Amino acid sequence: MTATPTDRFAFDLHATDGMARTGVIHTPRGDIRTPAFMPVGTAATVKAMLPESVAATGADILLGNTYHLMLRPTAERIAHLGGLHRFMNWSGPILTDSGGFQVMSLADLRKLTEAGVSFKSHIDGSKHMLSPERSMEIQKLLGSDIVMCFDECPALPADRDRIATSMQLSMRWAQRSRDAFGDRPGHALFGIQQGGLEQDFRAESAQALTDIGFDGYAVGGLAVGEGQEAMFGCLDHATGVLPVDKPRYLMGVGKPDDIVGAVKRGIDMMDCVLPSRSGRTGQAFTRRGVVNLKNARHADDPRPLDEGCTCPACSNYSRAYLHHVFRAQEMILGMLLTWHNLHYYQTLMQGMRDAIAAGRFVAWEADFHAVRAQGDI
Ligand SMILES: Cc1cccc2c(=O)nc(N)[nH]c12
Numbered sequence: 001m002t003a004t005p006t007d008r009f010a011f012d013l014h015a016t017d018g019m020a021r022t023g024v025i026h027t028p029r030g031d032i033r034t035p036a037f038m039p040v041g042t043a044a045t046v047k048a049m050l051p052e053s054v055a056a057t058g059a060d061i062l063l064g065n066t067y068h069l070m071l072r073p074t075a076e077r078i079a080h081l082g083g084l085h086r087f088m089n090w091s092g093p094i095l096t097d098s099g100g101f102q103v104m105s106l107a108d109l110r111k112l113t114e115a116g117v118s119f120k121s122h123i124d125g126s127k128h129m130l131s132p133e134r135s136m137e138i139q140k141l142l143g144s145d146i147v148m149c150f151d152e153c154p155a156l157p158a159d160r161d162r163i164a165t166s167m168q169l170s171m172r173w174a175q176r177s178r179d180a181f182g183d184r185p186g187h188a189l190f191g192i193q194q195g196g197l198e199q200d201f202r203a204e205s206a207q208a209l210t211d212i213g214f215d216g217y218a219v220g221g222l223a224v225g226e227g228q229e230a231m232f233g234c235l236d237h238a239t240g241v242l243p244v245d246k247p248r249y250l251m252g253v254g255k256p257d258d259i260v261g262a263v264k265r266g267i268d269m270m271d272c273v274l275p276s277r278s279g280r281t282g283q284a285f286t287r288r289g290v291v292n293l294k295n296a297r298h299a300d301d302p303r304p305l306d307e308g309c310t311c312p313a314c315s316n317y318s319r320a321y322l323h324h325v326f327r328a329q330e331m332i333l334g335m336l337l338t339w340h341n342l343h344y345y346q347t348l349m350q351g352m353r354d355a356i357a358a359g360r361f362v363a364w365e366a367d368f369h370a371v372r373a374q375g376d377i
């Protein structure tokens with residue numbers, strides 16, 4: 001993460017290799033090297049990590065959530081205390097999701113209308129509503145650098161009529177989000193493409209968003225249980241219809257091989273809870289695949305988790321130790337494996353950025369899959 005003396009938001013594309021791209025997003029709070037992976041800091045914290053540790057893994061940008069922060073401690077309180085960056089001690093860029101997706105997956109008693117969504121908090125049952133206008137207001141109170149449009153993500157499987165109706169509602173909400181966002185130099189508003197797995201609806205959504213005009217374009221509505229093959233099949237057409245000169249953000253993805261396949265298909269930014277959440281459950285991602293520290297076979301293993309990794313977990317601890325603190329349910333397990341997983345994800349992103357810049361992404365991807373096929377981890 002580096003600070004750029006700029007009050008503007010701009011995307012500089014440096015190189016392409018096939019559909020894959022590498023570049024830099026300049027923001028007033030620092031540069032974002034793409035392709036970028038964004039650790040998820042849902043409740044103003046990347047669980048089990050200090051912000052300085054997250055920065056040490058190589059992350060340039062974090063993700064926050066409108067839904068969680070509006071319920072607790074409220075956006076107004078965070079604004080009163082100086083905004084989300086100050087509140088959570090992260091000086092780099094922050095992207096916030098707009099809340100609709102989380103309402104549909106977490107809240108109770110949801111009622112969706114053209115106006116927006118009313119719901120009851122999953123924390124204390126209090127009543128709330130979200131609309132494009134309220135979501136823009138909350139994200140402005142938080143002070144996030146990249147604001148997401150308020151959208152509706154249909155649960156899959158869904159029939160074409162349901163997908164079309166939902167996508168068209170999201171496009172009307174995108175216009176209302178754009179109108180409510182206003183003119184905020186140095187802050188970006190991203191549109192969210194919907195349309196399920198339907199190529200015609202994806203193209204229609206991309207055209208609608210492009211006509212409105214955004215600083216970046218997300219591919220929404222995926223990572224909702226469709227599976228990798230269907231997701232890649234959708235990305236094969238959904239990414240190319242988005243503007244080439246703006247960042248493309250695939251929401252909620254994913255496993256390491258999902259990420260590689262998404263970058264191969266023209267995606268520049270991704271976020272996922274997987275590296276942090278699975279770290280807390282004893283799952284470690286390595287170049288050769290997943291290591292489950294719960295497994296008793298690690299009990300006497302003096303080797304590091306991954307000999308090729310330079311993170312604190314791999315530099316200073318054995319698999320035997322990690323297995324022990326997992327079984328003892330010690331907090332350090334989540335700290336060490338989250339740090340390792342986030343470090344591994346950032347190493348993956350750096351590897352792809354270098355490979356794309358050198359025009360050798362195909363060879364890099366082949367090596368990525370070959371090493372993982374070796375097993376014995
Ligand atoms: C977080 C996330 C994952 C997956 C999909 C989506 C989506 O379609 N829209 C939003 N706002 N967020 C999403």
Ligand SMILES: [Zn+2]
Nearest residue numbers: 309311314340
């Ligand atoms: Zn490591």
